[in-house]
Amino acid sequence: MSVIEIAGLEKTYSTGFFRKTKKFALRPLELRVEQGEIFGYLGPNGAGKTTTLKMLMGLVFPSGGSARILGMDINDSKVKSRIGFLPEHPYFYDYLTGRELLDYYGQLSGVPSKQRRERVESLLHRVGLSDSAGTQLRKYSKGMLQRVGIAQALLHDPEVVFLDEPMSGLDPIGRREVRDLMEQLKKEGKTVFFSTHILSDAEALCDRVAILFQGELLRVGAVADLTANVQGKVEVTWSGATVPPSIRALGVECHITSDTARIVIDEQKQDAAVDALRAANLRMISLVPVRATLEDYFVQQLKTSRKAMAVSA
Amino acid sequence: MNSRILTIASNTFREAVRDRVLYNLIAFALLMVGAAILVGQISIGIERLVVLNLGLTAVSVFGMLIAIFIGIGLVSKEIEKRTLYTVLSRPVRRWEFIVGKYFGLAGTLVVNTFLMTVGVLGALFYVSHKIERLDAWVLVAVYFIVLQFLIITALTLLFSSFSSTIMSAVFAFALFVIGSFAEDLRGFAEITPGIAGMLAKGAAYVVPNFSALNVITSVAHGETVAGKLIFFNTAYAIFYSAAVLAGAVLIFDRRSMK
Numbered sequence: 342m343s344v345i346e347i348a349g350l351e352k353t354y355s356t357g358f359f360r361k362t363k364k365f366a367l368r369p370l371e372l373r374v375e376q377g378e379i380f381g382y383l384g385p386n387g388a389g390k391t392t393t394l395k396m397l398m399g400l401v402f403p404s405g406g407s408a409r410i411l412g413m414d415i416n417d418s419k420v421k422s423r424i425g426f427l428p429e430h431p432y433f434y435d436y437l438t439g440r441e442l443l444d445y446y447g448q449l450s451g452v453p454s455k456q457r458r459e460r461v462e463s464l465l466h467r468v469g470l471s472d473s474a475g476t477q478l479r480k481y482s483k484g485m486l487q488r489v490g491i492a493q494a495l496l497h498d499p500e501v502v503f504l505d506e507p508m509s510g511l512d513p514i515g516r517r518e519v520r521d522l523m524e525q526l527k528k529e530g531k532t533v534f535f536s537t538h539i540l541s542d543a544e545a546l547c548d549r550v551a552i553l554f555q556g557e558l559l560r561v562g563a564v565a566d567l568t569a570n571v572q573g574k575v576e577v578t579w580s581g582a583t584v585p586p587s588i589r590a591l592g593v594e595c596h597i598t599s600d601t602a603r604i605v606i607d608e609q610k611q612d613a614a615v616d617a618l619r620a621a622n623l624r625m626i627s628l629v630p631v632r633a634t635l636e637d638y639f640v641q642q643l644k645t646s647r648k649a650m651a652v653s654a
Numbered sequence: 655m656n657s658r659i660l661t662i663a664s665n666t667f668r669e670a671v672r673d674r675v676l677y678n679l680i681a682f683a684l685l686m687v688g689a690a691i692l693v694g695q696i697s698i699g700i701e702r703l704v705v706l707n708l709g710l711t712a713v714s715v716f717g718m719l720i721a722i723f724i725g726i727g728l729v730s731k732e733i734e735k736r737t738l739y740t741v742l743s744r745p746v747r748r749w750e751f752i753v754g755k756y757f758g759l760a761g762t763l764v765v766n767t768f769l770m771t772v773g774v775l776g777a778l779f780y781v782s783h784k785i786e787r788l789d790a791w792v793l794v795a796v797y798f799i800v801l802q803f804l805i806i807t808a809l810t811l812l813f814s815s816f817s818s819t820i821m822s823a824v825f826a827f828a829l830f831v832i833g834s835f836a837e838d839l840r841g842f843a844e845i846t847p848g849i850a851g852m853l854a855k856g857a858a859y860v861v862p863n864f865s866a867l868n869v870i871t872s873v874a875h876g877e878t879v880a881g882k883l884i885f886f887n888t889a890y891a892i893f894y895s896a897a898v899l900a901g902a903v904l905i906f907d908r909r910s911m912k
Contacts, residue, residue, distance in 0.1 A: 395739075395911065398739070398742070398743040399742060399743070400738075400739055400742055400743070400910070400911040401910040401911060402908075402910050418745045418746075418747055419745065421743060421744050421745040421746075422744070422745045424743075426739070426740065426743035428736060428739040428740065428743075430736075431736075431739075431740065432735045432736045432737050432739075433737060433740070434665070434669065434737055436668070436669055436672040436673060437665075437668075445661065445665055446740065446744065448657065448658075448661040449658055449661055449662075449741065449744045449745070449746050450744050450745065451657075451658075451745060490740075493740060497744075
């Protein structure tokens with residue numbers, strides 16, 4: 342069952358003195374997210390990720406199209422008691438303590454008093470803020486604010502959670518904890534829709550990803566499917582710190598240590614590299630295929646799109 | 655009042671208290687103590703007049719400053735700081751946010767005014783050594799001052815819903831000054847012929863009539879206030895504030911968050 346259905350959602354801004362020039366922040370977007378999946382919404386800065394999330398949350402009004410969450414129109418305020426949202430670089434009322442802030446949001450979400458107290462304490466514990474729960478937010482670090490932001494998004498036990506750059510501002514341990522938390526949410530049957538430009542996070546977590554570039558959706562699919570067709574690479578390592586001219590002629594970057602040298606080349610060039618090493622009497626230590634990462638795919642997609650845009654311009 | 659409005663209102667009140675807004679009471683208390691001591695020494699027979707004029711004017715000015723300086727940031731600051739994102743992504747309707755903010759600031763001003771009124775009455779008791787039946791009208795003057803606060807709070811909230819904090823402050827101060835001379839503007843409209851007169855008349859009815867809500871001088875002189883004026887002023891303040899708040903909601907309902 343699709344819990345998020347986006348049909349032709351778009352956002353344009355008028356620019357220029359007479360406001361006659363239209364600029365697309367998001368081109369008509371078609372997207373479906375299924376129940377219980379972790380869905381990564383990827384793209385470089387300015388791709389339109391935050392704009393999409395803001396439209397889904399009712400913070401920015403779409404210029405066209407529609408979207409439904411849990412079968413309800415996004416303008417229906419009832420849907421908001423069933424979803425959680427963490428904005429990018431969240432800001433909160435800094436005169437409140439962590440506990441007061443969560444209690445405030447719990448009240449706004451209509452969580453009954455007794456249940457609210459329990460939820461607040463359990464979430465403070467879950468995000469590791471129990472010890473600072475009585476401290477005003479103005480004394481919180483960036484990472485602590487991100488944690489309290491995640492806690493407020495989960496406070497009312499939502500079915501769908503929207504996280505805008507949830508790893509932003511976190512140290513490696515914090516990032517790992519957020520990853521674990523997202524996996525836990527999935528186990529609880531919740532749907533997680535999160536935007537990021539950190540591809541390793543998406544690769545490790547997501548059932549499916551969507552790639553957005555300059556307001557346009559480029560691809561949607563499982564990470565394995567997307568990376569399957571990326572041109573393969575191999576890593577060749579040999580002993581000795583010398584690099585034969587015929588290897589240099591392949592136009593690759595060589596990484597030389599005191600007694601070995603290493604290159605990463607396209608699969609098609611591997612025979613030429615091996616021949617070159619043999620001709621130079623150098624002993625090959627290893628030849629290892631390099632698995633295509635989401636980053637490789639992402640970079641390839643962006644390059645293709647940039648070229649296509651340059652041609653059409 | 656629905657629970658979300660109440661939650662937003664009480665949080666707005668809490669913000670004002672924690673941002674030390676009520677510290678103005680210290681300045682007010684010092685002013686009252688100073689005035690009471692000074693008046694007791696230099697004015698013979700007119701202590702009551704001086705204390706009431708000074709005290710009630712201070713209540714009005716302090717409150718207006720708080721209403722404007724907090725009111726102008728109520729919405730725009732939430733948008734600039736993006737604290738609004740996590741509020742509006744909950745089942746909170748935009749009108750509930752505006753109305754909650756309004757009641758929060760209005761509540762702050764009522765509490766502040768109550769404490770200042772205690773100060774004025776204390777100073778009055780200090781200089782006249784008695785509480786007269788006539789002093790009850792002081793409470794009516796204070797009530798009218800609160801009605802002014804309700805109107806100016808709604809206006810600052812309206813400006814805050816579409817403008818920056820600085821421009822909101824300018825608009826609110828301008829309206830406060832013009833509104834304080836609303837009766838003069840009406841007088842000017844009546845004696846001015848043609849389009850200018852019509853424009854002046856229109857402006858006189860649009861701007862808030864703060865001069866009708868100012869009975870400080872007459873109460874200080876020991877005059878009473880007509881019941882009819884209390885009724886009409888109350889109705890006027892409620893309708894004017896409601897209309898302005900409706901305007902703020904209409905604007906805010908259509909506003910996209912940056």
